Amino acid sequence: MKTIISNGTPISYHSYGSGPATLFFLHGSFIDQSYWKEQVSFFKEKYRVVTMDLAGHGESGTNRAVWTLENMADDVVNVIRELQLENVVLVGHSLGGNLALIAATRYPEPIIGFIAVDNFKNLATPLPAEYESQVTEIIESSRKAYADTNEHYARMVLLTPATPQWITDKIVAAYRNSYEPMGQQTLPQFFEMYRIEQEAMPLLRPKMNLINVNYYPTNVDALEEHAVNGYTLIEIAGTCHYPMLESPKALNEALDEVIDSVLEVKTTY
Structure with a gap:
């Protein structure tokens, strides 16, 4: 584990292997870079693979008074700059996909590929007006009972009754134990991400x-x-939002296919 300082906060990262491109994996809300374990093992023999803990997650720092998705995306850019990465394929799961999108448009030069894992299922589309009251209720509930609200959201939206129990337990614990000041401030921003x-x-x-x-x-x-x-869309079978846990082989095969297509396009430039 190595660390850089970004926006005054320690950001922890790992770098593995080498190759013609760098795969930069970004995890989702309230989890950490260790979730990419199976992807690191699969791809590090062919490519350079970089993972990081988002600010307020994993081993990265929590010393921010103000938490914004834009600053978290800037952390991604700062890691790319610090490591002088080239030929970068961004791979973002959930929130990591949103941050990858921001980072790719703020610092486009080294980015040759963009892959989102279980995200953008209603791209650039606001919630229907009838859900606005529910959003308000979720935000208010989080302020009163943060851990309970997070658990309820995870069970209702990210997991299903068919999800293996060990995955359910792991995700519920991660959501309940996440860093509350960061979670409280970023939650309202999630509902405005379509903008x-x-x-x-x-x-x-x-x-x-x-x-x-x-x-x-x-x-x-x-x-x-x-x-x-x-765009391209590959759908894989599963019962939850976490294919890197539930279906790592299928995810790796899909990633391998997409990465090959990205590199094929680059060689035609």
Whole structure:
């Protein structure tokens, strides 16, 4: 584990292997870089693989008074700069996909590929108006009972009754034990992420590649409308939001396919 200082906060990262491209894996909300263990093992023999703990997660620091998704995306850019990474394929799961999108449009030069894992299922699309009261209730509930609200959200949205128990236990514990000041401040921003997606999508140079789990459908019409520079969608079978835990072999195979296509496109430049 190594560390850089970004926006005054220690950011922990790992770097493995070498190769013609760097795969930069970004984890989702309230988990950490260790979730990419099976991907690191699979890809480090062919590529350089970098993982990091987002600020407020894992071994990274929590010493921020103000928590914004934009600053967390800047941390990603700062790691890329610090390590002088080139030919970067960003691979972001959940929140990591959103941060990868911001980072790719703020520092596009080294980015040759963009892959999101179980994200952008309603790309650049706001929640229907009838859900606004539910959003308010979730935010208020989080302020009163943070851990309980997080657990309820994880069970209702990210997991299903068919999810293996060990995964359910792992995710529930991660959500309950997450750093509350960060979670409280970023929660309202999640519901406004569609605005950032609307602004960022025309600026995203690489094609948007999605590897989504079929436990919850992807809105293809939204992709057609907003992924103006193209997209691919691979769906894999699963019961939850965490294919790196539930279906690592299927995820690795899908990633391998997409990464090959990214590198093929690069060689035609």
